[in-house]
Structure formats: C-alpha cells, structure tokens
Amino acid sequence: MADEVVLLDFWPSPFGMRIRITLAEKGIKYEYKEEDLRNKSPLLLQSNPVHKKIPVLIHNGKPICESLIAVQYIEDVWSNRNPLLPSDPYHRAQARFWADYVDKKVYDLGRKIWTSKGEEQEAAKKEFVEALKLLEEQLGDKTYFGGDNFGFVDIALVPFYTWFKAYETFGNFNIESECPKFIAWVKRCLQKESVSKSLPDPHKVYEFVVEIRKRIGIE
Amino acid sequence: MATNKEELSLLGVIGSPFVCRVQIALKLKGIEYKFLQENMANKSELLLKYNPVHKKIPVFVHNEKPIAESLIIIEYIDETWNQNPILPSHPYQKALARFWSKFIDDKVVGAAWKAFMTVDEKEREKNTEEVLEALQFLENEIKDKFFGGEEIGLVDIAAVFIAFWVPIFQEIGGLRLFPSDKFPKLYEWSQELINHPVVKEVLPPRDPVFAFFKARYESLVASK
Numbered sequence: 001m002a003d004e005v006v007l008l009d010f011w012p013s014p015f016g017m018r019i020r021i022t023l024a025e026k027g028i029k030y031e032y033k034e035e036d037l038r039n040k041s042p043l044l045l046q047s048n049p050v051h052k053k054i055p056v057l058i059h060n061g062k063p064i065c066e067s068l069i070a071v072q073y074i075e076d077v078w079s080n081r082n083p084l085l086p087s088d089p090y091h092r093a094q095a096r097f098w099a100d101y102v103d104k105k106v107y108d109l110g111r112k113i114w115t116s117k118g119e120e121q122e123a124a125k126k127e128f129v130e131a132l133k134l135l136e137e138q139l140g141d142k143t144y145f146g147g148d149n150f151g152f153v154d155i156a157l158v159p160f161y162t163w164f165k166a167y168e169t170f171g172n173f174n175i176e177s178e179c180p181k182f183i184a185w186v187k188r189c190l191q192k193e194s195v196s197k198s199l200p201d202p203h204k205v206y207e208f209v210v211e212i213r214k215r216i217g218i219e
Numbered sequence: 220m221a222t223n224k225e226e227l228s229l230l231g232v233i234g235s236p237f238v239c240r241v242q243i244a245l246k247l248k249g250i251e252y253k254f255l256q257e258n259m260a261n262k263s264e265l266l267l268k269y270n271p272v273h274k275k276i277p278v279f280v281h282n283e284k285p286i287a288e289s290l291i292i293i294e295y296i297d298e299t300w301n302q303n304p305i306l307p308s309h310p311y312q313k314a315l316a317r318f319w320s321k322f323i324d325d326k327v328v329g330a331a332w333k334a335f336m337t338v339d340e341k342e343r344e345k346n347t348e349e350v351l352e353a354l355q356f357l358e359n360e361i362k363d364k365f366f367g368g369e370e371i372g373l374v375d376i377a378a379v380f381i382a383f384w385v386p387i388f389q390e391i392g393g394l395r396l397f398p399s400d401k402f403p404k405l406y407e408w409s410q411e412l413i414n415h416p417v418v419k420e421v422l423p424p425r426d427p428v429f430a431f432f433k434a435r436y437e438s439l440v441a442s443k
Contacts, residue, residue: 062311064314064318065318066317066318069317072313072314072317073313073314076310076313076314077310089295089298089299090281090284090295092294092298093286093292093294094286096288096291097286097291101272134272
C-alpha cells in the first residue's frame with residue numbers, strides 16, 4: 001500500500017518550506033495543499049485543532065504539527081534515505097539546540113524588523129545581525145551546519161533567506177555586507193535542488209509583505 | 220552505558236521546574252551525577268562557559284560536553300541510556316509526545332508565569348484565560364494514568380510544572396489557574412505524578428519553594 005502524504009501549507013511560510021525541503025531530500029511524493037489563512041479549510045481545522053496553523057504534515061491520515069517535529073518525524077519514518085540528523089546523540093542534541101535557537105530568534109526578530117519603526121526596529125535589527133553572526137560562528141568553515149552533509153539546522157534556517165529582501169528593504173540595511181559567510185552558505189544550499197525547488201522567489205515574498213503591511217495598516 | 224569513568228554533572232537551581240525535569244529523567248534511568256548549584260544572580264564561570272548562548276540552567280554536562288534546554292537534554296539522556304525509555308519508540312507517538320511537551324512550554328509556562336507575576340488586572344485576566352484554554356486541551360488529551368500511558372513519559376516530565384509549580388502560584392496569587400473542578404482528570408493525573416516514587420524523590424520540598432516565590436511576588440507588589 002502506497003504512503004499517502006499531504007502537506008497543508010502556505011507558500012511564503014518558512015516553516016512550511018522546512019517540510020517541503022525535507023520531503024524533497026527524502027524523495028517522498030506528496031500532495032501540496034495551499035491554505036488560505038483568512039479562510040482555513042475544514043481539513044486544517046480538524047488536523048490542527050490546537051493551533052489552527054500551517055504547516056501540517058498528514059501521513060496516511062494522521063496529522064503531525066509543528067515544522068521541526070514534522071521534519072524529525074519524516075526522518076524517523078524514512079530513516080534509510082539521506083539522514084538529516086547526526087547518528088551520535090551529542091551531535092543530535094547540538095543540532096536540536098541550534099534549530100531551537102533559530103526558532104527562538106530568527107522569525108520573531110525578522111518580524112519585528114518589518115513591522116516596527118524607530119528605536120524598536122533598530123534594536124531588532126541589531127539583535128538579528130548578532131544572531132546571524134552567532135550562527136556564522138557555529139557554521140565555521142563547514143560546508144553546511146550539518147558538516148559535509150546538508151542537515152537539520154540547514155533545513156531549519158535556510159527558508160528565512162526568502163524573507164531577507166523584505167527585512168532589508170523595510171529595515172534599510174544589507175545583510176550580505178554584515179554577514180557574508182551566512183550568504184555564502186545560503187548560496188551553497190540553493191545549489192541543491194531540494195532547496196531551490198522548495199523556496200519561493202524572495203521578490204515574491206517581498207511583494208507579499210508589502211501587501212500585508214498595507215492590510216495591517218503599517219505605513 | 221554509564222560506567223565509573225563517566226563524568227556527569229547538572230548545573231541548576233533547586234526549585235526550578237526545568238532543572239526538576241532533567242532530574243526526573245536521570246532518576247528514572249538510575250543515573251548518578253553531580254549537582255552543581257548555581258546562583259542566578261551571580262552566574263558561575265562554568266555556567267557561562269557551558270551555556271554561552273542563553274546563560275541559563277539547566278545544563279547537563281557529560282564528559283565535559285554540555286547540553287542545554289531541558290527537553291533537548293531529556294532526549295539526549297533517553298538516546299544515550301536505554302533503560303526505562305522516556306520517549307515512545309513509534310515515530311507517530313514520538314511526534315505526539317514532542318508536540319505536547321512543546322505545547323506545555325509554549326502555551327502554559329509563559330502564560331502561568333505572567334498571570335502570577337503581575338499586578339496589572341488585565342494582564343492577569345488575559346494570561347489566566349490562556350492557561351485555562353491550554354489546560355483544557357491537556358484535560359481532553361489525558362486517557363490513561365499518565366500521558367505516557369501506565370508509566371510516566373516525556374509529556375508527564377515536561378508537565379511537572381503544572382502539577383507542582385502552578386498550584387503554588389495559584390495559592391500565592393489567589394489565582395484560579397488550575398481548578399480541580401474544571402479539570403478533574405488533569406487534577407487526578409497531577410496527584411498521581413507528584414506521588415510517583417521517582418518524582419516524589421526528586422521534587423524539592425514545597426515550603427522553601429513556596430517561600431521563594433512568595434517573596435518574589437511580594438517584592439513585585441511592594442514596588443508598584
């Protein structure tokens with residue numbers, strides 16, 4: 001019996017992108033369902049009654065919510081292909097730690113940059129750059145955060161690149177000049193088909209953010 | 220496999236629910252370790268060296284290799300020592316255990332603390348509502364003796380905050396955060412948990428913890 005895999009998603013979501021990349025890395029066929037977040041489908045509400053959010057991975061009818069939990073689930077089920085987490089428990093713990101760090105810092109700080117102004121925005125920009133620099137330090141001379149192989153932390157982090165044009169434009173700063181090693185790592189990731197085919201055009205994301213800002217009344 | 224050559228230490232403070240989680244996991248596995256009491260007002264060199272990113276406790280150190288973040292530490296312990304498994308082995312059950320543990324961290328812990336450590340009525344109401352909503356989901360989720368089934372698992376360990384600390388906040392602040400009449404199953408679960416032989420041994424004595432949080436609350440009230 002073939003596996004039935006469905007992904008409830010929203011195209012600009014970096015969290016959804018994480019799952020898209022993982023499914024591509026593992027060569028898993030799935031059905032992509034685009035959600036309208038202002039009119040959530042019954043399937044979404046039924047699959048994620050607790051948070052009512054995307055992404056939701058549905059495997060043979062069973063929903064898995066929260067992007068990093070879904071990525072680890074895919075890793076656990078399709079364990080024989082392309083491992084995304086190290087086999088050693090200590091290195092696995094480190095990978096989980098840094099993916100958690102990305103969750104704690106990158107999304108919220110990025111959001112502050114495009115939604116706030118003045119001092120609040122300046123503080124967010126500063127913290128954001130500091131976070132990227134810390135991640136650059138973590139990366140060191142490695143090809144990927146996973147070492148020679150693209151892995152869990154790379155997957156957790158690379159989707160946020162699609163939002164950089166939006167952050168840079170509204171924050172009035174240039175990320176590459178502050179964090180060149182970070183951007184070099186992004187470019188390496190983009191050479192992988194699983195990544196390039198899963199990420200939308202940053203320009204499209206930027207246009208989306210322009211729309212949202214109008215809609216929520218940010219000048 | 221723990222041998223005499225293993226160097227295990229846990230940096231923490233007695234009375235922290237996050238440290239307690241790790242201690243439960245270690246006790247469940249029968250692992251011996253050194254407890255290094257930290258003073259959060261004056262963090263040790265060791266803490267700053269082992270958790271430079273967040274500078275928080277708990278930090279578990281295994282042969283000089285540090286791991287931070289309580290739930291990450293527990294998964295590490297579970298993967299390193301195989302006796303008395305804490306996470307389910309089935310991938311879907313494992314995903315659910317991770318989901319609910321994260322839910323507790325994201326939806327219960329922050330809101331409960333904010334409901335407690337405030338003198339702003341609106342803040343208090345808003346956060347109390349959030350806690351009650353979150354606890355309702357957990358009330359609907361509990362089907363066996365524990366979230367882990369017949370034995371305690373990851374979610375039970377994560378939720379020790381609800382069983383031991385929330386009632387303390389509730390009592391000090393005169394709050395209605397975890398009413399037993401509203402959450403009968405969860406209340407029963409909490410009693411089973413705090414009386415569980417391993418948990419009972421690990422939980423700090425209630426009076427000093429109560430006194431600590433009462434002092435913090437009173438100094439907040441006095442400063443307003």
